[in-house]
Amino acid sequence: MTALTRTRWSITARLTLLATGIVLFIECLIYLITAHMRENDTRHDLMWAMEHSSISVPPACTWLVVERDGVVTGTPGLPAGFPLSESLRHAGAPRFEQIELDGQSYRVLTQRRGDEAVQVVLDERFHLLERQNLLFAFSVALLLSALTVVVVVPAGSRFLFNQAIKPLNEALARQQRFVADASHELRAPLTQLHTRAQLLARKVDRMKCPEALAEEMRRLVNGTRQLGDVVDDILRSAISAEQPRSALVDLAELANEVVAAEDARASETGLVLEVRQAPGQFLVPGEASALRRVVIALVDNAIGHTPADGTVVVTLETPTQTTVRLSVRDNGIGFDQADERSLFERFSCGTAGQGQRFGIGLSLVREIVEAHHGTVSAEGRPGVGAVFTVDLPAATPAITWPSTAPVSVTPRARSTGVHIARR
Template structure:
């Protein structure tokens, strides 16, 4: 199975763009050359016709005109012509005024004629030349030029496409090999991590059950349950990475309660926030917060934003994760902190890969926010950042809401909404995405 990576797709677009441009350029050049040849040929043919007419006036007689030519001779008011003279000839006005040679183009009965009227001694000679064969040659020449232009365009397109494909394949061969090695490494590492993570998750479950059986303090039991959730979520992440590395398959789309995800992330970060002297809380507005997507991926988004906020907020500060539904089609999650903030001019570069700030605590790799943007855009959403130096920052994620929303009795939780939505999907009701 060939995996279409962004680099390979960009290279393919560049290759086809190069083929199109070279084909267009070659076609235009050939067209210009053909136009020049046609104009030169037409001019030469017109000059040849004039020379033939002049020669006919000087040397031909009524009894022996050249092919496709008729003669009219006027002497002392008497006009005589070659048998078969086309209707509409001679041109009487031209015969009367023949002091200087007169070249004319005349159409009669759908035919085109070249006419020369000139005095020869004591008589006036008018030569009528039928241009039908010359016009036929001109049309044939245009058809030949058109066929040649088409064949040239096809040949250039095929040749350039073949050559560019060959060169591109050779150019990206090292990249493909490097990507294949990287994919194998990620797959092998993910596979090796699955076994110890499964064991860790199992042991965490056993400890949580023992804590409940032994009636341990509620705080300890709660932490054990959080440990179970954390190991399960880590296993989900590893499974997503392994699945993507093996087949390029994207995580399956499901219905995700963003409020529950935010609660779980904040609960997991409570101890860290307490250690650094921060207040970490979740605020919910009215409405439901159900979105279509991959739960593990969206959890990484919330985790990265909360981690970024904690890392840039000094002790005594606050980090607030807020959820709201500004419209029926949008679910909004924002992470606001009272930390060091940033210059708004740098807002766009925050989401660039390997961009690292200098004011945060701990080691920063410049990957978290770029992954946030990639995941959000893959879910048809948007992410923005607003900040001010020394006045904190707000990161806002807008995602399309699951449609239609399911009305619930007052007091029901979002979990109940999700359960109802699952029931609706199982019953075959239509669920549309924005």
């Protein structure tokens, strides 16, 4: 059962309960009003019989008993058990009673009328039958209303739902086609760019150019390959709803690649980028290109919020045998801890960072990490810096090592470039 089907059934069930409750409330109200009116009618009938009827000609289903000077006379056919001698003996003001005899219900009015005591007995069987018929009609109405809601609401809601989301489906379909077409068209030039970068890298190696130039060419090859992976991910997600296949990903390798790729950018601003990893393995199950975007977004965020001559440290640890932790710490402008939750909301971006910020990077980080069954958190203080921590399930029980002193991050005013340290 799809989520949409479950939602429809949930709405139908709620509407059915609501409609049934409303009908039941109305029926109860009608029944109470009817019962009150029937009680008033019964009392009125007894009073009328008391004042206008005689023993020989009583109303239908009614018997009269008259006691005068100790002599009691009554309508022929008076039910056994009547008259009520005690009530008749002490007759005075009108006295109404409900009597059950031999499974039959009777209403009795006893009153003194002049120099005689009169008792009127009314058989309520027809009143009770009328009440039972009313309850039966209410039950049928309640059942029919519930069935009507169950049958009509799903059909109506399905029609209205389809009509309401039709424009949205069309817009999503157009968007999906655009993303698929754009991604497909980008693959060819990116493949050509990646191929040319590889050819240039090979020529540089054969020409024995300076190592710095060769290293930059290798980074260019890696960058074009990673960009192609991103486009392939977008194309795959646009044409298929299947989840990407999981593989073993080395977070340490990704961190080193990302930090190395940011070397030129760090050198321009005088930042120090470091990768510090404890001994051990840092393998996690997941999609390499997606996890690479996590590291890229966190490092980019740290660089964008760290002033010149600052320090950004990427640390890899295994706090438990089942967890791999990657943290990105900076000594930049920091943030108010009360704003942690909003940091990971889509399109939420501050105004203190360098460059144009769109408020998407950290939101994507949270979505990717949660899709990999991990967690992401942030800690910071204004003017002190921030640390973003990602915990992911380890692919195999990670090798833990004795705890060491915590990483101390201090700015290096005269040192730039990439530093890879092992603790």
